[in-house]
Amino acid sequence: MSSQKGNSSRSRPQKYKNRTAFKNNLHDTSNKTKMINALQIGDVCQRCKDIIEWKIKYKKYKPLTQPKKCVKCGNKAVKRAYNIMCLECAHKLAVCAKCGQSKDLVEQLPNEQEKIKLDEEMKALLKSLPERKRRTFIRYMNKKEENPEIDENSQKTDILDKLKSLKINDNDDEFDGLFSDESDFDGSCSDED
Ligand SMILES: [Zn+2]
Ligand SMILES: [Zn+2]
Known part of the structure; x- marks a missing residue:
């Protein structure tokens, strides 16, 4: 029984459960945290979006202090943390600005x-x-x-x-x-x- 994989009809309840959802601004109400929490993640693929959102949620997100060099055009035009290319190049090539692959891109939602x-x-x-x-x-x-x-x-x-x-x-x-x-x-x- 214990070797059974992926038993989806488990009858026993999960042993440890968070009673409340994790809040990253519980002890920190700084403007930086607010700003990061308000970020809209777009121009990346779904997987990269999940990664960045995970970083934001668990306070691992480090915003760029200055623009980074784009791997495609070489300009210091990368303004978003974790992105490897500038938005102009990402749009031109229709690829994810973070991993550089063209996959299921998440569209930046209009405000x-x-x-x-x-x-x-x-x-x-x-x-x-x-x-x-x-x-x-x-x-x-x-x-x-x-x-x-x-x-x-x-x-x-x-x-x-x-x-x-x-x-x-x-x-x-x-x-x-x-x-x-x-x-x-x-x-x-x-x-x-
Ligand atoms: Zn570029
Ligand atoms: Zn990606």
């Missing part, structure tokens, strides 16, 4: 607040547009979605800019002509028969 802000701004602008412009915009957005190679956040900024330009050109009917596919959509003028 959550930034996202919410953009969404709200967009909604408010959309509401303020007249119906006709709104439809123009929705069409523009649908077109955008057909371009998956553009990352979501820059797409949103782009869309927001478009919205703003629509808003500015609120009273300018000629503006609609800028959209190439306006022909099938002439609203109220179509009922002349």
Whole structure:
């Protein structure tokens, strides 16, 4: 019985168990610890992300005091601890900035607040547009979605800019002509028969 491997249906409970999760800021509330805890780990593979997060959690993480030399371009441009190459090289080569291998890369999550802000701004602008412009915009957005190679956040900024330009050109009917596919959509003028 004792030689049995990987018995997943063990009936005996685990003998030693932490009653509370490990807290790395229990006795240390310094700004450095706060800063390290707030780090978003990205541009690395899942395995390296786990390693770095483990270091952060158990206070083994040592931030760089000055930029390190990148193994690819040779510039002193590595700003994140444990990374071997600068972000520019990692992005260019589409590899993990820590181990240098292209594996399941973890994407840097866009700042959550930034996202919410953009969404709200967009909604408010959309509401303020007249119906006709709104439809123009929705069409523009649908077109955008057909371009998956553009990352979501820059797409949103782009869309927001478009919205703003629509808003500015609120009273300018000629503006609609800028959209190439306006022909099938002439609203109220179509009922002349
Ligand atoms: Zn580099
Ligand atoms: Zn890696």
